[in-house]
Amino acid sequence: MLVRTRRRLAETEAATHDEMVAARAEIDRVNVLLRSDPQILVAWAAATDKPEIIGDTTLVASTGAPHRVLAFGTWLEPDEARVMERLVEALRGRGEGFATPVTALNGRPIEAAGHVIGGRAILRLKDVSGVRREFTDLLSRFQKQKDEAEALRGLFEALPFPIWVRDEAGKLVLVNSAYARAVDSR
Numbered sequence: 500m501l502v503r504t505r506r507r508l509a510e511t512e513a514a515t516h517d518e519m520v521a522a523r524a525e526i527d528r529v530n531v532l533l534r535s536d537p538q539i540l541v542a543w544a545a546a547t548d549k550p551e552i553i554g555d556t557t558l559v560a561s562t563g564a565p566h567r568v569l570a571f572g573t574w575l576e577p578d579e580a581r582v583m584e585r586l587v588e589a590l591r592g593r594g595e596g597f598a599t600p601v602t603a604l605n606g607r608p609i610e611a612a613g614h615v616i617g618g619r620a621i622l623r624l625k626d627v628s629g630v631r632r633e634f635t636d637l638l639s640r641f642q643k644q645k646d647e648a649e650a651l652r653g654l655f656e657a658l659p660f661p662i663w664v665r666d667e668a669g670k671l672v673l674v675n676s677a678y679a680r681a682v683d684s685r
Contacts, residue, residue: 537626539568543591545618558626559603568624574603586613591620600627600635608635 539554552565559574560567567573571580579601589595590613598612608627613620627635655662661678665671679685
């Protein structure tokens, strides 16, 4: 009985050793993948307010101090910092995910994404380069133009005199309410 127990113990020990080696190899692979791109991962466990910060914090904070990553106002414009704070609060409080491009004060485009994975709120800040950087720049320019167009539409609608715009074919494409009143139309 002792011989059989020793043999089973040796087999169990060998299997456990193999599992430990495989787990360490998996951890090494995951670490390599996490560090292959310039990015920062911030994870909050469900029961704690203390975040775990992994990655190259010099991506957004010049000093490399990990806690400065969550001080959005130190590396983002004030409007973007407020938006990020609201998004992270919604992520941690209600589990609402998000993905948004932001631009650091140093001009570096960053992709910010928040997800809930395995009971943890995860914020990923990733350096955007190449085609993704061009896409982010285009998206940023589009948003600025959209905001400007919205402001112009508001001004356009507030003017008391008729204004209209026609396309190349001569068809009306935009009118203000003063124009509609002038021609007795909706």
